[in-house]
Amino acid sequence: MIKICFPQGKQFEDYYELRWRVLRKPWNQPRGSEKDELEDKSIHIMACDGDKIVGVARLHFNSKEEAQIRYMAVDENYRRRGIGSTMLQRSEEIAKERGASHIVLNARENAVGFYEKNGYKIVEKSYVLFGEIQHYKMMKKLR
Numbered sequence: 001m002i003k004i005c006f007p008q009g010k011q012f013e014d015y016y017e018l019r020w021r022v023l024r025k026p027w028n029q030p031r032g033s034e035k036d037e038l039e040d041k042s043i044h045i046m047a048c049d050g051d052k053i054v055g056v057a058r059l060h061f062n063s064k065e066e067a068q069i070r071y072m073a074v075d076e077n078y079r080r081r082g083i084g085s086t087m088l089q090r091s092e093e094i095a096k097e098r099g100a101s102h103i104v105l106n107a108r109e110n111a112v113g114f115y116e117k118n119g120y121k122i123v124e125k126s127y128v129l130f131g132e133i134q135h136y137k138m139m140k141k142l143r
């Protein structure tokens with residue numbers, strides 16, 4: 001059974017490992033490149049199959065009203081089972097509980113359909129990562 005939980009202590013190693021393996025390694029990016037300066041101020045969410053971390057996501061606030069999701073990744077062998085959507089919904093609940101009126105994110109082109117299924121709308125074309133991955137800024141109102 002898949003459970004949503006929050007990484008603690010040593011679990012952070014596997015948490016960042018999955019983030020790196022899915023979002024950085026395929027583009028030959030070094031370990032460490034999967035983190036930014038907001039890790040300590042963010043809420044870290046994961047999906048676990050027993051002891052195995054099979055999905056990760058991160059939530060932070062840009063302002064009192066605006067929350068942002070980054071680093072959403074599901075293990076290749078666990079995709080299309082609703083895990084990404086469940087992590088997204090949990091992140092939205094937390095953002096709402098903490099007073100956010102909306103959530104923004106920058107979706108990779110390949111994931112735009114996933115976010116649209118979850119109620120996000122494209123705001124604008126944003127940046128290109130590693131010279132090839134087009135991103136789209138997307139938004140969802142929470143109230």
Ligand SMILES: CC(C)(COP(=O)(O)OP(=O)(O)OC[C@H]1O[C@@H](n2cnc3c(N)ncnc32)[C@H](O)[C@@H]1OP(=O)(O)O)[C@@H](O)C(=O)NCCC(=O)NCCS
Nearest residue numbers: 072073074079080081082083084085107108111113114117
């Ligand atoms: C994008 C990602 C997080 C989705 O996670 P997931 O657990 O497979 O998603 P879900 O099973 O909750 O999908 C929900 C719906 O979104 C749609 N969907 C999922 N992945 C999709 C994709 N890549 N493109 C278009 N639609 C997608 C499906 O239609 C699915 O509905 P269905 O099961 O009725 O078909 C996962 O594919 C992933 O980690 N991809 C690689 C990393 C990545 O691109 N992360 C996003 C960075 S912005």
